[in-house]
Every structure is written in structure tokens, then in C-alpha cells.
Amino acid sequence: MRIPCPYCGARDAHEFAYLGDATLTRPDPAAPDAEGRFFDYVYQRTNPAGAHEEWWYHAQGCRQWVKVARDTRTHAIGGATLARDGAATSGDPA
Amino acid sequence: MSRLPVGGLIDRARPLAFTFDGTLYRGHEGDTLASALLANDVRLVGRSFKYHRPRGIFSAGVEEPNALVELRSGARREPNSRATVAELYDGLEAASQNRWPSLDHDLLSINGLLSPFLGAGFYYKTFMWPAALWEKFYEPVIRRAAGLGRAADEADPDHYEKLTTFCDVLIIGAGPAGLMAALAAGRAGARVILADEDFLPGGRLNAEALEVDGMAGAAFAARLRAELDSLPNVRVMTRTTVFGVYDAGTYGALERVADHLPTPGPFQPRQRLWRIVATRAVLAAGATERPIVFGGNDRPGVMLAGAVRAYANRFGVATGTSTVVFATNDDAWRGAFEAQRAGARVTTIVDVRREVAPALTREAGALGIRTLLDGRITGTKGKLLTHVDVIANGRRERFATETLAVSGGWSPSVHLTCHHGGKPVWNEALAAFVPGTCPPGLEVAGAAAGTFSLGGALREGRTLGAKAAADVGHTSPMIEAPKAQDTPGAATAFWHVAESVGPAFVDLQNDVTAKDVSIAHREGFRSVEHLKRYTTLGMATDQGRTSNVTGLAIMASLTGQGIAETGTTIFRPPYTPVSLGALAGHHRGKDFRPVRLTPTHEWARAQGAVFIETGAWLRAQYFPRPGEKDWLESVSREVTAVRAAVGLIDVSTFGKIDLQGPDVGAFLDRVYINGFAQLGVGKARYGVMLREDGMVMDDGTTARLSPEHYVMTTTTVNAAKVYQHLEFCLQVLWPELDVTIASVSDQWAQIALAGPRARDVLARIVDAGVDVSNEGLPFMGAIEGAVMGGVPARLFRLSFSGELGYEIAVPARHGAALADALMTAGAAFGITPYGIEALGVLRIEKGHVSGNELTGQTTAGDLGMGRMASTKKDYIGRVMAARPGLTDPDRPSFIGFRPVDPAQRLRAGAHFLTPGAVASVENDEGYMSSVAYSPHLGHWIGLGFLKNGPSRIGERVRAYDPVRGNDFEVEVCSPGFIDPEGERLRG
């Protein structure tokens, strides 16, 4: 699997560390139902067969967190954006 | 000798000697072990897996189910090697396997007589009950009886490489289609890799006597290879098997660099594991011939017809003094004619079809070969084949023959097309499975695609090679395809002779018969996946190359479904077995992973350090001196020296993170539980950070060097994890914060100096003007200044030991010099290097938590640091740490322990029980996490977690350690065993 790092270009997946679901937002800790929302944020995950937005960290490259659109069935990469600025790049090089 | 007087692609001028089961034989360069054995009339080469039936060479390629041997001896002994692809070399040693006491007289062949009881599902039915007998009785017996070869008993003396390479177009297979694909793509200018598992490119061009452009096929292959070698953009890799298709155009390949040599040359690896990254690929893997299932079809002498043809044409070997052909297709007839012309005596062709092309029967007649149409072989005779029984046009006959060449048609080698989940598709007209959906970027040419004529394969390879090159931007005029035989050859689907007498084998390697398939059918195991697992069909090391299609076709006929509806099992990587040595590469033993050395490693070695692996690091464990009887004596001396005078230790392994920007203070407030925003310039502070689930992730100190410049230390093990976490916080959670961080772990050497004379030593190495007095550098102070005459340094006044302590950081290249300077400056005070054992003792005496306590399952409260947590701000993990389960006062929390009997040695891992309570999980009150012998106190001390620990000081509990047989009382005490008021470190 290769991930098109917006900073470095297409790089082998071995250079990256995986975190998981990138659609989650850290809840407002001051909200009255913060505990329940944090519980969901920390533990509750869907495990989709198909399109998935996920965080990958280019540990052995630019050290940027990259939001990657990946199909969990085929490993086809739909695109990748830097977490920090949301700059879009092209999809799967194959 | 069965070597034909002329012909073949062997070098008759270069004889090679080899042994099989201790007997010396001769072959030639260009032989395989199988061809050389056949040339020496060795027809019995092994015993079958389950019934120990005698078996001979069956094929001429990787599909071989029978001729598995142990190659080489000693540490290089390799079991289950296929003789049909083992390249002969001078001095090769081979031994048959799965026989006892000898190949000729195998006592376990009695299993064959038991075959009525050893059929499909035998293991499942027999060994289900009682389960206890399995381990003690059945498994050892079966392992002895059901033999594979023996692995080497010694460590592999060879080494293996792993490499990655890139190309535009990867061509898999150098038969007619692959060679033309490589030529077309190569001439167009694409970067091409042509990989072939054989040592001689050409594929069936070498095995058959067909002409291409008016020249012999083998000569044509050699000419193409020469041109490919001359193209700088083309790389031909022989002895290289592409075994898997992975994501995004990544292919796994195994290159057998030195398998054809007695031992690898100097600095030569035995094998190379390649990751080939290719934009496009053309699969030209050819096809595998299918046998026909009939009674006694496993007898030595029964072979694939294409193999008989290959041995005659490529190796100049007649496989027997006479040959009968049993076929369903035209191609087998052409093979018979070629073998006859080459000098192998073909007497008869038996074909299941009622009619064949008149040209075939005419040619057979002209060559003196008898033909029997509508014929079937029903049985065979002889330990080595002597006779075959034939039924043709309703008449039965028995012929004498040594070889029976069988062909049930050809199955395209579609394996690699399935590696992304594609399923082969049954093609009724070809009576074969052809590729279904292929992995992206891969197309299939030649026989692998079901294009069985030579002319068709050459054309298709050319076209797809050119197309692949064009896809990556290299277009050129289409080259002309060479002229060759263009008749695809008719074939009939025929699988099993109903009139069979005797066991009729479907899977020769796993001894699965047609009857086993019918048992599976009768008992309801009818899907291909069930059939496979119930009968073990196709599950041997040959992966069912010659049996899968036949087995499922027989099942299809039993169920009445078509083959298309029955479907086929899926092929997964690897295509052929890959040795574990190649997969491991250089990552063996001490080279399993890189070792990190501290900047003072050589200095520590010169000091006599004993080293220990801590994660990836090699660190000084302790520094023994002459006369010390064990590690404990050395460690106690080091600890005492620190407490009495001064010692030094390299702490460069800590993670060091540089943080800069106007928002660093705010950022630290969010990642640490305690406050950092108010930390003054020139100050350091201890901090604890949590994971978002509320558990402690790491601890360490962070110092503020200037208003917008901080430096953080992390524990050694969590250095990478914390850095990644901080980047996540900055890039994902709070991109609005103006903070930039960088790992500087490798850039700075850091040495801790501890003991009452630490300041005296430090003062002697700092440059003029650097004030390290108690006022200039108070406890938890952090300043920048030069040492050793101009070396920039960071000086932190920190203490992990409880003594007056400093950490001195200098650019990594000055680390060893700093250690030397400290030793020189401290000589007058008795400065002592200490290792991580003494470091551990010092911190346990002081009651500091460390890796043993930061388990990922402990909260700040558990660690006695709940009061550090700020209530004035939010931070990572705050909300979840407030969950009732994590704030329960009954949770085991951090406290100290001392043995009631001072002579007792404490052990980490012991669990705590109320005296008198039964040792049960319900009564468990916590556990000991760290222990040390305290030279200061003269007995063992411990740290650990106990329910309500801090409120039970003075109480006695039972430390129960059934693993080591310890069970005695300990007293709960403050974890601060030394200087609990902290006077020493502030002095």
C-alpha cells in the first residue's frame, strides 16, 4: 500500500503509523454531557467495509498527520490531506 | 542409461557428479535433479504421505507432487525440495524422505493396506475423542507415519537479502508470451523487469520442438534473451519466482541466488527477497498440465505427457524404454510425436475421444505409433510400472510399458490473478479456468490467459507488452510477431475413468483418491472449500497444482452441477513456498533489529560496563570491579557511592523534544495534568501526561529556556509515542496553537550527576561566568551555559535519586568528552560511574515511579499524584479520568513495602492479601511492582499498588508469590525510603 503524502509524495505504508477514524472530533470538555461524549470519542468505533477516513502519521517522513481516504476492502486510496491545512492531493497512484 | 544419444539443452561436455540416497550418479550441466535421476534410470524417488506408496517423478516443474527430497546435508539440509526444479550441481546430495528403513523396503507401507480406514475425514472421525489421547498418542504416531522431510537441526549458515526495486513493466514468466512482452515493452523504452523461475528462459519453447520464424523454439528463446540482455532498460532475472501480488503494484519475488551452487560464494546471499514495485505487469506464467484419474495412476512411471516431452526435448532423456500415451487432447499427440522423433520409444496413444483430426492419426501411423480411440486406462501393474490395462471400443487389453504419459488438458496458471480476490472463470470451450478480475495494473498473456497456441502466445505477449509500455508513456510502432504454429488444439473435458481398478488418486501428494471425494460428497462436504478441508485435497506443499481442478470436476459430476457452478478454491500468496530465511533476511539473532548506542557507549565500555538491552538501546547495566562477587555487590557499591559522594550516568536515552512558539505554555497546560503556563524562564517542572482514556501515558520534566523556548524530556521507552502524540495534538486537535516541535533526542547527549559532591564536580567543568551555586542554579532550575571550554550546554538541576543532582546536556558529539571531563573533575571526590541497576535502586529508595508503575493501566491517582492534577484547566484525559471506576478509593494505589523479616528478599509480581485470607482473585489487594536491595537500609524494599494503600501505613499484609514459592508478610510503609523531606536534593 502506498499513501500519497501531500508533503512527500507517494510513500510506502511502512513509513506511516496508523491511528484510525479521522471523522471524530474531540468533544467540548465543558459540555454538560461531556463524559458520555468523551466515552464515545475514546471507545466507540464503526468498522466499515469500504470507504474510511483515517489518520496516518508519516513517522518516517515529514512527521505530518495525514487524513487518508482508504477503502478497507481494496486498500485503494481515494486521496490524502494534511491535518493542519487540508490541502488536497491526488488519489491512488496505481 | 536413458540418456538419449543426442539432443537436449544440456552441456554434455560438462558432467556433474551427485548422490541420491548415498549412491553416486552422473548428470550434466543444464540438468535438474529429476532429469538426471531419470537419465540414470532411477524411477522410485519417494513414498507417499499417508499410505507410503512408492512414487516416481511425475512432472517437470513446480507442480511436482511426488519427487520431494531432502537436498544437501547438515545445517543446509532442506526438506521437501522438488527434484523437478532443483538445478543440478557438482556434488549435490539428495535423499528420499518419508521412508523407513529404506526407500525400497518401507515398513509403513502397510498403511496402504489400511487405506479403507484412512479415508476422507479419518482424522476428524477417529481422533475427536478422547481428546487427551491426541497429544500423547495419535499425534506422535501420525507425525512419525505421515512424513515430510526433516528440517536442518542446526542454524542456517547462509544469509539472505531483502531488496526493493522499481520498474515500469514487470513481466512474470519468460516463456513465449513473456519474452515477446519484454521485447515489445523493452524496445519501446520502458524500464522492464522480466522474472522467470527457471534457470533457462524460454518456458515451453525449451520443452517442445516447435519452430518459431523457421528456427528451433529453444534457439529463438536464446536469441530473444540475448537481445533483452543488450537493452539497458531491461533486466532479466532468472531463478526468480514472483510469488505474490500486493497493494498498489507491489510484487513479492524470490531470487534463488546460490541454490544451484554447493555453497554461496563469498559475500553472496543464498536467496534474495525482492519487493518489485511496478506500474504495469504482464502475467505470462503459462499453464499446468492436468492428469487423469484412473486406477493405479500413482505408480512410478505414470507421468504427465508434457513432462515426458520436456525430458526428451530439453534434457535428452527417455523416461522409459517404452511409452504409452493416455490423452484427451491434440497437444499430447504432438508431444508423443516429438518424443518418438527424439528417440524415446512411444508405442501407443490411447485417447478418450471417439474422433481426432485425421492428420494426427496419419502422423502417428507414419511414426509407427498405434492409436486407440474411445479408450481409457483402467489399471496399472508393477511396483515400478510394468503394464497398463486399457479398455477401448469395449475391448480390454494389457500392454507392457515403463512410462505412461498422461494428459487431461492444461490449466492456465491463474494463481497470481487471484491475489486481490479475483475468482477464476470456467471456460467451457477450453475446458479450463481462465483469469477473472485481475489485480489493478496486471494483464495476462499466453497460456496463462488460455491462449494455448504458440503463435497466439507470441502475439498476445507482444501486444500486451507494448500496451503496458504505452500505459506508462512509451509508445513505439508495433513490432511484428514471429511466425509459429497457430492451431490451438482441441481438448475434451475428461476427469475420471469410471471403470478404474485399484485406488485412483486425485491428489498424489496428500493421497486423496476419487473415492475420498465421493465420501465427502456422501457426507455432505460438497462445496469446494469443504471438500478441500475434509479430504485435505490440494492442501499439501504443491498446493494442489495437479489436483484441484480434477477434484472439483469429480465433485461437480457427483452433485450434477456444472464446474462453473461448483467454482474453485481461491489461490493466495505465495505461489510457491518461500523459505523463512528469505522472509527474515538479515533480521536474525542480534540483528533482529537495530541497536542504539548512547554517546558514551565506548567510554562506558572502557570503564568495564556490563551492557543490557533496554528497548532498542544498549545501556550500561553496572560497572563491576575486580573482586566483586556478583552484580548486587557492584550495584550496592555504586548506590552507596552516589549517596556518599557523587556518581554519573548517561541518560541520553530519554526522549528530548524541543518546543518553540508563543503558545507553548498553553499547549503544555493541555497535555500535562499539572500547570505549566506559569513556569518561569530558567525553571523546570515535573509533569504527568495522560491518554485521553484517563490513564497515565508518560512522565518527565519540561524546562523553559527562554520565553518561547522549552525542552521536554520523556521516558526512554515512550520517546517516539509521546512525540507522535504531541504532533497529533498540535496538528489535529489544536492547529490554532502557534507551537513548533522537533525531536532532539539524538542531537543531545545528557549525563546525570548525583550525590552530595555533585555541585563540586559540576563547578569544575563549567566555563567562567556560569553560576552553579545554590542561588545561581537552585533546585528545578534550568540554564544554558558553556562547559569544557566553549561547549554549549544545558544545565538542569533535577534529581531522580533524591540526592543533589544535575543533568548536563551537550551536543551529542561531546558526550564522551563530557563523561571524561566529569571523571577527571570528580576524581578527587571519588566519582563513580553507575548503571541503570543502581539508577533503579536509587529511584526505588526515593520512591519515584518508573516504567514498572507506568503500565498504561494506572491513573495519576493510583500513582499517588492525583493532587498534581489541576482543577483550573482542561487537559487530555481529564474528563475520562473522572469516571467512577477510575476514582474509586478502593483502587490499588502506590505505596512502599518492607519485609517484616529483614532477611526476606522481596519479588516484583507478588500479590498482596490480608493475612489469613484465602489466596483467590476475589481477595487480591494489589501487587508489588518494583523491588530493590537497599544498601542504605540494609534490606530489600519494594514499591507497589495496594487497595487504600496510603491509609494503611504500618499494617502488615501477605506478599504471596506462588510462581516462585514465596509467601511472607510485609509491612506497608511510605514509598520515600530515604530523605522523605527532600533536604538532600535542595541542599
Ligand SMILES: [Zn+2]
Ligand atoms: Zn510526508
